[in-house]
Amino acid sequence: xAAKIGVVVFPGSNCEHDVVKALGLFGPSRVEADLVWHGAxxxxxxxAIVLPGGFAHGDYLRPGAxxxxxxxxxAVATYAADGGPVVGxxxxxxxxxxxxxxxxxxxxxxxLRFLCTAVGVQVxxxxxxxxxxxxxxxxxxxxxxxxxGNFTCDAATLERLxxxxxxxxxxxxxxxGSLDDIAGVCNEEGNVVGLMPHPERACDAMTASTDxxxxxxxxxxxxxxHAQVPV
Amino acid sequence: MKYEVLVEVRLRPGIADxxxxxxxxxxxxxxxxxxxDVHVGKAFRLxxxxxxxxxxxxxxxxxxxxLLANPVIEVSTVTVMGAVESAAxxxxxSAAAASASATASPAARNGAR
Numbered sequence: 001x002a003a004k005i006g007v008v009v010f011p012g013s014n015c016e017h018d019v020v021k022a023l024g025l026f027g028p029s030r031v032e033a034d035l036v037w038h039g040a041x042x043x044x045x046x047x048a049i050v051l052p053g054g055f056a057h058g059d060y061l062r063p064g065a066x067x068x069x070x071x072x073x074x075a076v077a078t079y080a081a082d083g084g085p086v087v088g089x090x091x092x093x094x095x096x097x098x099x100x101x102x103x104x105x106x107x108x109x110x111x112l113r114f115l116c117t118a119v120g121v122q123v124x125x126x127x128x129x130x131x132x133x134x135x136x137x138x139x140x141x142x143x144x145x146x147x148x149g150n151f152t153c154d155a156a157t158l159e160r161l162x163x164x165x166x167x168x169x170x171x172x173x174x175x176x177g178s179l180d181d182i183a184g185v186c187n188e189e190g191n192v193v194g195l196m197p198h199p200e201r202a203c204d205a206m207t208a209s210t211d212x213x214x215x216x217x218x219x220x221x222x223x224x225x226h227a228q229v230p231v
Numbered sequence: 232m233k234y235e236v237l238v239e240v241r242l243r244p245g246i247a248d249x250x251x252x253x254x255x256x257x258x259x260x261x262x263x264x265x266x267x268d269v270h271v272g273k274a275f276r277l278x279x280x281x282x283x284x285x286x287x288x289x290x291x292x293x294x295x296x297x298l299l300a301n302p303v304i305e306v307s308t309v310t311v312m313g314a315v316e317s318a319a320x321x322x323x324x325s326a327a328a329a330s331a332s333a334t335a336s337p338a339a340r341n342g343a344r
Binding site (some may be wrong): 097108111139 | 242246247249251253266298299301304
């Protein structure tokens with residue numbers, strides 16, 4: 001049976017269709033992806049959840065600050081606590097940090113520039129739902145598209161992230177001032193991942209890189225595995 | 232009782248503030264010499280219902296910690312500016328408020344576009 005992956009839509013999300021389309025490349029026998037409105041209070045029946053990029057609630061106050069109060073976020077927290085795979089891309093990463101599901105915060109880029117470019121990132125761990133099928137040290141080219149992607153946290157948190165193998169991706173040439181070149185992190189269990197680059201926009205040769213497919217393949221595998229977990 | 236409160240949010244010491252640094256570098260160009268420690272943050276003005284001034288301070292502090300500031304990168308300061316007369320007890324105050332909001336609203340709508 002195909003893994004069912006839900007892509008959450010907040011008012012102001014704008015990458016949800018990119019994610020659904022990219023997941024569609026795996027074919028209907030493996031993946032069934034659909035949109036979940038932010039007002040949903042249950043995520044029952046889903047095998048993985050993606051929080052896509054965009055400007056949820058207009059990014060008013062701070063990116064993710066208001067989205068974390070959307071009804072769906074309580075369901076996301078429960079879903080994550082039960083071991084369900086959750087991936088936040090760009091604005092979705094910002095929402096996960098504001099919601100306290102991932103550590104740290106994303107502040108304005110060093111140099112105060114909005115960045116829209118391809119960057120090199122390296123896979124740092126394969127213990128997560130987004131990198132399980134990848135290899136440590138793999139170099140990927142992925143697009144970034146953000147103003148607030150400069151990851152930061154206090155020294156004790158950084159020490160924990162390193163010790164617990166929770167830094168998922170690092171930039172090979174730091175574009176935004178992120179602490180320790182961090183482009184993505186995960187929770188303790190590795191089932192919640194947030195990253196600033198957009199894997200869903202690197203799935204077609206026409207967009208110059210197909211390196212995003214490897215990450216989404218890992219998510220599909222994790223979702224398929226989660227589907228077999230007895231409820 | 233209603234209290235007018237000012238909540239100021241700024242970046243934690245040690246967190247880079249490129250906006251503040253840029254403004255600090257720009258000021259001497261306009262002849263404002265000898266200015267340092269420029270920080271850019273946010274200010275929220277609000278009025279809230281509370282039994283007394285310490286209670287107003289406590290409510291605003293909780294708001295600041297739970298929503299207005301992100302404690303990972305920001306700190307906040309709460310100042311209770313004073314008690315405000317309730318609109319019900321002062322007709323002139325409410326009339327003044329109504330005219331102020333009437334003049335402010337077209338600009339606010341334009342800003343929202």
